[in-house]
Amino acid sequence: MLSKGLKRKREEEEEKESLAVDALWLDPGHAAVAQAPPAAASSSLFDLSVLKLHHSLQQSEPDLRHLVLVVNTLRRIQASMAPAAALPPVPSPPAAPSMADNLLASSDAALSASMASLLEDLSHIEGLSQAPQPLADEGPPGRSMGGAAPSLGALDLLGPATGCLLDDGLEGLFEDIDTSMYDNELWAPASEGLKPGPEDEPGKEEAPELDEAELDYLMDVLVGTQALERPPGPGR
């Protein structure tokens, strides 16, 4: 669904498989991790994390916790690599990073292509839905928790030599988890917009702002056959 007409390269699959098998029980003194200079260790961890991220994003519904933890780890690694970011990647040990770089380069293309096509798919639905944003007075609760999100601008320091993930850095990675798809008014979750209180607005409807023509178009796109007769009510 994500990669329209883009086949994963066979080497990619084999590489991934061999990584997984080898990694099942790694000697703690693994060359890339312990004995190599720290820059190489960070680099291989970075590559591994990018691989995990790619794999996670390819799921139709990524595990959010796994995704967030991997992204945060990537940020840490990338922050520690920042001083060396101007240099090309350390070539030792030669085998693993260069293969990983190839992987990264090819996965770059696949990732960009897959995300581009996903965004294209979403743009239909995004145009139709008027997903309510969280109320301004509630503030962005995510930010009041924990520390501020670290600056991602540093990712741009990694030039083409190391393979810039996306044009707009890590922020773009979350674009395909466009919540307008989840928060599509057409199938509004029961809790959206409902706030408790002694005086509940009676009869407050979660009626979608879609008209029949747009619904028809949507259904045609998805199903290609009959159109909806009427949108489903909230209490179905």
Added chain:
Amino acid sequence: LPSSWDYRRVPNAWLTFVGSDIISTVEFNHTGELLATGDKGGRVVIFQREQESKNQIHRRGEYNVYSTFQSHEPEFDYLKSLEIEEKINKIRWLPQQNAAYFLLSTNDKTVKLWKVSERDKRPEGYNLKDEEGRLRDPATITTLRVPVLRPMDLMVEATPRRVFANAHTYHINSISVNSDYETYMSADDLRINLWNFEITNQSFNIVDIKPANMEELTEVITAAEFHPHHCNTFVYSSSKGTIRLCDMRASALCDRHTKFFEEPEDPSNRSFFSEIISSISDVKFSHSGRYIMTRDYLTVKVWDLNMENRPIETYQVHDYLRSKLCSLYENDCIFDKFECVWNGSDSVIMTGSYNNFFRMFDRNTKRDVTLEASRENSKPRAILKPRKVCVGGKRRKDEISVDSLDFSKKILHTAWHPSENIIAVAATNNLYIFQDKVN
């Protein structure tokens, strides 16, 4: 708890389900009479404890299958082109209020209330139906009779009484029944909703940590639970190793916590993986309500509700893994979510590990033990032998070296009887029930 850790495997109590699925949740009910398991295939199996009987005293304490039913089916969300897994993430019992039993079971998206009841009589002597159930021609009926109830073989039926759907955009990780027995909460990665058992088409959102821009997402909710006695209080844990205690009386949307529990990071242990291993996978109130217990990747911590800046107790579950974090990150084991449980008196805590090991910590004596749930290594009625992991140097005869541990055999789900020393341990697709030899 006896001074020595003697747990015997109750005969025929470990069961491998035919065509079995991986067990994904285990929970005793409030009396301990029933034990429910949920599995990856959406099935719930309930075990019932054998009644005490003078004639069969050796059978006392055995759990046998009481009811099996399909709780959730795989669903396909056509709009998003997503398959919704039928795996049961959590089961929570309601306290018993009449002859029937009620439990909540949930998958990633939908919570269901199930009623489990017994039927041992059936009506006979209908007027409009014959004995096979075929309709009779009313014109042929000349006399009326009153149907009577006749005994029949005991049948246990499970019926879905409520379906609470369409309220979670993200994956549900926790459900918790409130002490008022009228409401419960369901928590997903970013939101927590409050439900009334009687109302299925509406829920109240009480926590929402979704940022305005998803690119700013750095933290998710990992577990949530109501206070056992105060129906206005609940806690939820996060992927950053923090716990927030909230009071629903303070505001409708509990985005501002009442208490915030976080231990400062140990600078000597800092690594790229610090955050991942601090992610809390389970949070449980003690039965007393005075403490909370949290499980992260390497430790179990006990917190006093009155002290927010650090836990009062920290127990190392498998610290020998600290030097292996890179490999465990590579094979994704570092993301495994272990649960933890209190015993009935809050004096002992238990949690699982790898190689089918599970650990118990006595909070009073500070003693701990490692036991193994495995058919090969435990004979019926034999006392479980404590296990030991050798971290380096010479390995003793019965010890296992860290490099020999089987990381595919993980014990994520365990349960402790509410008042007795009976424990249930789920090892992949096998359920083990162990009992203290004193019984």
